[in-house]
Amino acid sequence: MNKLDPKIPAGPLAEKWSNYKSNQKLVNPANKRRLDIIVVGTGLAGASAAASLGEMGFQVHNFCIQDSPRRAHSIAAQGGINAAKNYQNDGDSVYRLFYDTIKGGDYRAREANVYRLAEVSNNIIDQCVAQGVPFAREYGGLLDNRSFGGAQVSRTFYARGQTGQQLLLGAYSALSRAINKKQVTLHARYEMVDLVLIDGRARGIIARNLITGKLERFAAHAVVIATGGYGNTFFLSTMAMTSNGSAAWHCYKKGAMFGNPGMTQIHPTCIPVHGEFQSKLTLMSESLRNDGRIWVPKKKEDAAAIREGKLRPTDIKEEDRDYYLERRYPAFGNLVPRDVASRAAKERCDAGFGVGTTGLAVYLDFADAIERLGKDVVEARYGNLFQMYEKIIDHNPYETPMMIYPAVHYTMGGIWVDYDLMSTIPGLFAIGEANFSDHGANRLGASALMQGLADGYFVLPYTIQNYLADQINIPRFSTDRPEFEKAEKDLNDRIHKLMNIKGEHSVDYFHKKLGHIMWDNVGMGREAKGLKKAIEEIAVLKKEFWSNVRIPGVATTTNQELEKALRLADYFEIGQLIARDALNREESCGGHFRLEHQTEEGEALRHDEEFSYVACWEYKGEEAAPVMHKEPLDYEFIVREQRNYKS
Amino acid sequence: MDIDINIKVKVWRQKGPKEKGRFETYGLKNISQGSSFLEMMDILNEQLINEGKEPVVFDHDCREGICGICSLYIDGYPHGPDEDITTCQLHMRKFNEGDTITVEPWRSAGFPIIKDLMVDRTSFDKIIQAGGYVSVNTGGAPDANSIPIPRHDAEAAMDSAACIGCGACVAACKNGSAMLFVAAKVTQLALLPQGRAEAKKRAKSMVAKMDELGFGNCTNTGACEVECPKNIAITDIARLNYEFLNAKIRD
Numbered sequence: 033m034n035k036l037d038p039k040i041p042a043g044p045l046a047e048k049w050s051n052y053k054s055n056q057k058l059v060n061p062a063n064k065r066r067l068d069i070i071v072v073g074t075g076l077a078g079a080s081a082a083a084s085l086g087e088m089g090f091q092v093h094n095f096c097i098q099d100s101p102r103r104a105h106s107i108a109a110q111g112g113i114n115a116a117k118n119y120q121n122d123g124d125s126v127y128r129l130f131y132d133t134i135k136g137g138d139y140r141a142r143e144a145n146v147y148r149l150a151e152v153s154n155n156i157i158d159q160c161v162a163q164g165v166p167f168a169r170e171y172g173g174l175l176d177n178r179s180f181g182g183a184q185v186s187r188t189f190y191a192r193g194q195t196g197q198q199l200l201l202g203a204y205s206a207l208s209r210a211i212n213k214k215q216v217t218l219h220a221r222y223e224m225v226d227l228v229l230i231d232g233r234a235r236g237i238i239a240r241n242l243i244t245g246k247l248e249r250f251a252a253h254a255v256v257i258a259t260g261g262y263g264n265t266f267f268l269s270t271m272a273m274t275s276n277g278s279a280a281w282h283c284y285k286k287g288a289m290f291g292n293p294g295m296t297q298i299h300p301t302c303i304p305v306h307g308e309f310q311s312k313l314t315l316m317s318e319s320l321r322n323d324g325r326i327w328v329p330k331k332k333e334d335a336a337a338i339r340e341g342k343l344r345p346t347d348i349k350e351e352d353r354d355y356y357l358e359r360r361y362p363a364f365g366n367l368v369p370r371d372v373a374s375r376a377a378k379e380r381c382d383a384g385f386g387v388g389t390t391g392l393a394v395y396l397d398f399a400d401a402i403e404r405l406g407k408d409v410v411e412a413r414y415g416n417l418f419q420m421y422e423k424i425i426d427h428n429p430y431e432t433p434m435m436i437y438p439a440v441h442y443t444m445g446g447i448w449v450d451y452d453l454m455s456t457i458p459g460l461f462a463i464g465e466a467n468f469s470d471h472g473a474n475r476l477g478a479s480a481l482m483q484g485l486a487d488g489y490f491v492l493p494y495t496i497q498n499y500l501a502d503q504i505n506i507p508r509f510s511t512d513r514p515e516f517e518k519a520e521k522d523l524n525d526r527i528h529k530l531m532n533i534k535g536e537h538s539v540d541y542f543h544k545k546l547g548h549i550m551w552d553n554v555g556m557g558r559e560a561k562g563l564k565k566a567i568e569e570i571a572v573l574k575k576e577f578w579s580n581v582r583i584p585g586v587a588t589t590t591n592q593e594l595e596k597a598l599r600l601a602d603y604f605e606i607g608q609l610i611a612r613d614a615l616n617r618e619e620s621c622g623g624h625f626r627l628e629h630q631t632e633e634g635e636a637l638r639h640d641e642e643f644s645y646v647a648c649w650e651y652k653g654e655e656a657a658p659v660m661h662k663e664p665l666d667y668e669f670i671v672r673e674q675r676n677y678k679s
Numbered sequence: 680m681d682i683d684i685n686i687k688v689k690v691w692r693q694k695g696p697k698e699k700g701r702f703e704t705y706g707l708k709n710i711s712q713g714s715s716f717l718e719m720m721d722i723l724n725e726q727l728i729n730e731g732k733e734p735v736v737f738d739h740d741c742r743e744g745i746c747g748i749c750s751l752y753i754d755g756y757p758h759g760p761d762e763d764i765t766t767c768q769l770h771m772r773k774f775n776e777g778d779t780i781t782v783e784p785w786r787s788a789g790f791p792i793i794k795d796l797m798v799d800r801t802s803f804d805k806i807i808q809a810g811g812y813v814s815v816n817t818g819g820a821p822d823a824n825s826i827p828i829p830r831h832d833a834e835a836a837m838d839s840a841a842c843i844g845c846g847a848c849v850a851a852c853k854n855g856s857a858m859l860f861v862a863a864k865v866t867q868l869a870l871l872p873q874g875r876a877e878a879k880k881r882a883k884s885m886v887a888k889m890d891e892l893g894f895g896n897c898t899n900t901g902a903c904e905v906e907c908p909k910n911i912a913i914t915d916i917a918r919l920n921y922e923f924l925n926a927k928i929r930d
Contacts, residue, residue: 080817083817084817087816087817098740098746098748099738099748099799099800099801100748100800100801100803100804100844101804102746102747102804102844103740103741103746103747103748104746105740105741105746107741107745107746107747108741108743108745108746117823117824119824155818155820157823158820158821158822158823159815159817159818159820160823161820161823161826161873162813162815162820162821162873163812163813163815163873164812164813164836164867164868164871164873164874165840166833166834166836166837166840166867166871167823167833168833168837169827169828169829169830169833170830171830172827173827173828173829173830173833174824174827175823175824191837191840192837194745194841197745197841197843198837198840201840204807205807205811205812205813206812206815206817208804208807208808208811208812209808209812209814211808212808212809212810218804220801220804243793272740272741272742272746273739273740273741273742274740306713307711307713307714309711309714309718309721309722310714310718311715311717311718311721311742312742312743314742314743315743419763420743420744420768423744423761423764423768423770424715424768424770426681426713426770426772489817489818490817490818493817538724538725538728538729540721540725541725582728584727584728584731584732584733584734585733589695589794590736590793590794590797592734592736593728593734
């Protein structure tokens with residue numbers, strides 16, 4: 033069990049990180065030049081890490097699946113980034129941000145990691161402002177804040193509805209500068225397709241050149257995975273089309289343990305599904321819940337009439353509307369955390385009060401806000417989101433309420449890492465959404481950007497030295513070594529096999545089927561029967577895929593169908609592990625809701641005695657079931673309570 | 680009200696950078712007007728795969744108008760016949776029963792074709808690498824509120840920072856000029872105190888890189904501004920010229 037040592041530094045919570053930094057090992061400048069680091073991914077975590085490590089003097093190779101690092105899906109984050117600056121004088125502090133994050137995660141995150149995250153949050157804002165990120169400002173020229181779910185203070189910094197874009201472009205600019213100074217070598221339109229170990233340590237990757245189709249080998253002293261989450265297992269999600277779980281999955285198959293795979297976040301405010309041909313779901317920022325009020329009709333007959341197109345939402349009188357979040361959670365109202373808001377929407381729709389043509393939608397209404405603040409103010413705050421909505425749905429949200437429904441958005445689970453952000457494979461690190469560490473069972477809004485940049489700018493650049501300090505005498509590895517040879521051959525065999533199935537159905541045909549199995553059984557409400565069914569059905573579907581998929585063209589050129597097929601082959605296995613983890617966790621916590629475990633009021637019911645641990649899954653081969661190990665979550669500083677957003 | 684329509688799509692097919700390209704026309708039945716343009720392309724590809732043909736290669740990722748990877752010249756317009764959007768936000772309700780829709784890649788010397796509708800835009804990254812940043816290392820930044828920035832300046836910087844680097848400006852320009860793209864970054868950083876220190880150097884080095892990479896000159900036709908999905912204003916080009924000339928005069 034030594035492998036699962038989280039290596040948390042001793043001492044009081046507030047001093048752990050300072051103590052760590054004072055005592056960690058460092059690498060001197062001459063040695064840094066001799067050490068290579070591979071960073072896979074160029075989102076907030078990957079780009080900030082690559083730029084920072086390059087500036088420090090390491091030789092960095094940064095891989096990007098798109099044509100440019102600026103396209104990574106962090107770009108799509110809308111609402112904001114949290115930090116404990118307390119610029120608003122509303123009682124915020126590092127401790128309070130730490131506490132809210134732990135509580136928001138339903139007490140399933142590691143205390144020391146989360147405290148460190150809250151601690152460095154302030155440096156992130158400083159860094160971004162110095163890079164020229166145009167955050168929103170007050171008339172006096174100082175930074176503005178807005179509120180977000182799960183907090184009673186205003187600690188979210190934002191750049192209109194494009195905060196992720198501006199932060200990513202900030203990190204991209206730092207990365208571009210490092211590339212110009214030859215501190216970082218960029219490999220764009222490459223996809224990592226395997227991890228290479230030498231003597232048990234991560235020493236390189238195989239990446240597929242997405243233009244030529246060639247498999248290429250890259251060696252390094254350490255490998256950093258920053259490839260985001262695996263939410264696209266569900267087919268429909270708010271993820272980008274190329275966002276995928278494969279890089280993390282290759283690491284898992286090479287021995288890295290996977291932490292809490294079942295912890296997936298379903299975001300409450302997305303544009304509802306509208307047809308079979310749909311390719312993705314669009315998020316409407318959580319910031320909309322600052323001013324928008326969520327409701328469904330109080331009467332079932334009104335809801336039915338709306339679904340049939342006989343009534344419009346504006347026809348429903350005020351007294352006939354059920355503002356169910358305000359009713360159920362008076363203290364937090366429309367700003368309850370995401371998991372709570374999503375479940376409440378599902379509950380109303382399942383009970384027959386849903387709207388839209390499918391009945392799977394609720395209203396997000398700005399009429400009150402427009403009356404209170406004026407249309408101009410609402411437009412200044414949310415104009416781009418309203419425009420986005422109107423282009424998709426063809427309704428004007430200034431005149432009629434928006435329709436929203438929950439959708440898969442984020443995965444709290446990921447590669448298990450210790451306090452150094454190192455996985456169970458020495459030399460393999462995971463940062464940002466790709467690791468499991470900071471959000472427990474539910475991530476609060478505006479915390480993903482915070483964690484990605486915290487890991488990349490302010491945590492990994494320190495902790496990776498602790499590992500690399502012991503590696504200064506290791507010369508660079510040749511990619512002709514048998515380990516690389518074998519990895520490449522195995523991959524070529526796999527690609528050859530896929531190309532030669534020449535079956536009847538496209539990759540998307542299978543992926544959509546997988547998505548339905550996942551959404552129906554492993555979505556917002558899970559129970560043992562459905563989870564077992566999902567595991568079996570996925571096994572059958574996987575078999576069918578491997579015997580009946582059709583991939584046109586050849587593997588030695590740009591082939592987007594082959595790219596999708598390679599990722600889908602992993603999604604089947606990821607989907608099964610998500611279900612297996614959800615089945616094991618006989619409690620409800622955060623985004624993981626087991627129907628068998630709820631309070632009388634329908635809230636999540638945790639079982640702290642039995643499940644205060646991180647479930648860490650170890651791969652045991654294609655045919656064998658994975659083995660679960662536990663990392664106990666012993667809370668030293670916080671007392672666990674049932675989450676209460678009511679009073 | 681959205682209905683289902685039957686359409687034809689005339690698509691540019693090209694096997695590789697050096698190969699000769701041609702148009703192919705495909706018929707599509709019962710396309711919902713509620714679907715997005717790229718979902719229509721998905722349906723086309725599904726149809727091609729089922730017929731045993733090679734699907735059309737095109738760049739697409741976030742599908743919500745922010746990553747800037749989608750391109751496509753649709754019926755003669757970059758990002759198609761709708762205002763203020765990218766191709767992925769274009770919906771089929773902009774088209775009618777019986778339409779033939781022409782789909783081409785970005786065409787510009789600065790963006791060579793890779794395959795079908797996919798083009799190489801790494802030249803944009805190279806321009807940013809030449810100076811589109813504030814030279815600040817990680818760590819050691821002063822408190823974020825230590826320099827107040829007038830709200831008006833921050834908002835104006837944000838207007839320019841909204842550029843998604845899609846390249847529609849270049850595709851729309853008869854000269855294949857990248858001036859609007861360069862101007863947006865130069866303007867954003869010139870308006871902020873953090874970016875002032877390097878403003879002159881930045882304008883010179885980014886313009887030099889742009890010229891080196893084969894982009895054309897600006898003749899103020901304004902096509903870029905009209906086609907920009909993020910409404911980057913041509914007045915940014917005026918600011919770029921101001922910064923550039925100012926720098927050159929001092930040389």
